[in-house]
Amino acid sequence: MPDSIVRTREVKRFYEMGDTKVHALRGVNLEVYAGEYISIMGPSGSGKTTLFNMIGGLDKPSEGKVYIDEVDVAQLDAYELAWLRCRKIGYIFQTFNIIPVMTALENVTLPMTFAGLTSDEARNKGAELLDKVGLGDRLNHKPFELSGGQQQRVAIARSMANDPAVILADEPTGNLDLNTGQEIIELLKEMNETAKVTIITATNDMKMLSASDRIVWIRDGRVDRIEKRSDLDIDEGKIGGVEDL
């Protein structure tokens, strides 16, 4: 059996809103293996982002446990959490979240700086990564000089900065048009294959599923079902369970 890199056990997350309790997650059990490309599908409000925040160590479950590389995230202190976010996990966001005052290269080298690399090491590695995502000639461009797709490429390069074990991408194509979105998915798949980094993405869009090894359907804060790529008829663009959405 392959190593599990992310494991959740009965993860619940609820928010107290006055008298009412909003249940964002109602007990999620999920195991992600090293090197997988996983897509999490689900309607808006189903709890995808909440689950990502749990896995990414940004938020703690109300109940249940999240293990990253078999380490219980809830047990980590602030320094260990920062270390985890810096080196084990790469984050990619729907809104790119490139730091606007920094160039593409500076954005990519920032996590390396946090990890303690010297400026020279960081610069070389950053340039290499940007080259890999096809922005080798845009190192010193500011975010506002880049298109959305290019910004997301910078974000991908940045997420790879410290050779993470997992990349968490919450709707990475949500703000992009279809073609650009597919390019981004392809790039993620490429990273997944060449760098063996585990990729977990969330999406609303069927067309973005083609790269996935497995698809996790979540609904109303629970895992509805999990499908393997082999179960899917992706080429036709018809995927089982569309009607359920």
Add this chain to the structure above:
Amino acid sequence: MPREGGVVDEQAMKGIGRQIKLPWSKAVEIAAKSMKVRMGRSVVTTASIVLAIAFLMSILTGTTLTTSLRTRPQQEVLRVREQLEQVEAGAIAPFAFPDGLSEDQLSREISSKRKRAEEDETDPLVIQRLFDEVAVAEAARQVLRADTDYQRARAMLDWQVSNARLELTNIENEWQRLVRRLRLEGVTGLSVEVTRAPPERGYFRMLAEEMEPRDRWLGVVAVMVCFVGIWNAMLMSVHERIREIGTMKCLGALEAFIIKLYFLESSFIGMTGTFMGILIGFVLSFVRASWAFGFGPLYSYFDFGGALLSAVFTLFIGSALSVLAAVFPAYRAAKYDPVVAMRVEE
């Protein structure tokens, strides 16, 4: 945090590390970058600090300058008066007799000055000075005319005394003119007659005793304006960067690092503003004071130590304010939950 033994071992085995603290130099680098880009807004914030600090500085310097104008000439009068006594007693001869004087020239000087004093002048201060100058010239003529060493020595003593009198007259006249100007400017409690030495006291004692109540109040307001200005600027800066802070945390920034960033930014803005404010405040109050009292006396009685202390004191207040005003915003930025930060729409 209590942990079960097994969990610790497991985690150690899996190798979760602890995030390193970055050196200040990295924080400086990143803070400088973000300030350079946000220069426009920084300038506006800095401007309000510049104004407040300039105001404070000009109040302090103004008090220092006025005080030095009303105390230093008095000290000078007393010094010259003492000098005159010593010259009269023959104890010292501070004036050097000039070379190349001719009797003719001196005689002409004597008659013209006497004529001016008797016929043209109306200002008693000027008349007094003219008569003193005539006395100096007459004594000098006696020195030139002396036949014997004894006569020459007597004449030299006269010459020294009349010079010392002239100096005293000059300094007393200057003091009288200053008193008039100071009174015009609303400075009270001044006497033309210098009877005793003005108090010797430290800078802060001087401020406490000499500062006008109105100025004291305005100074406090300036300090408050400065404080609120920096506070507000830093809060704005945090607010418009909530996402950026969240992103940095996702990338592995420690809270301490975020705090460093905001402290640096605030200190930099505070320092720049303070330095500029000190400079502007000083120039303004100096120009104003020389307008009121004349550049000459202001320059000759300039209290360098006092001006320096005013600058240092203002610098201290400016820096303390920029650090204090950054505490809350920086803390708030550092504590911002990244989940909440990322939910913020921009």
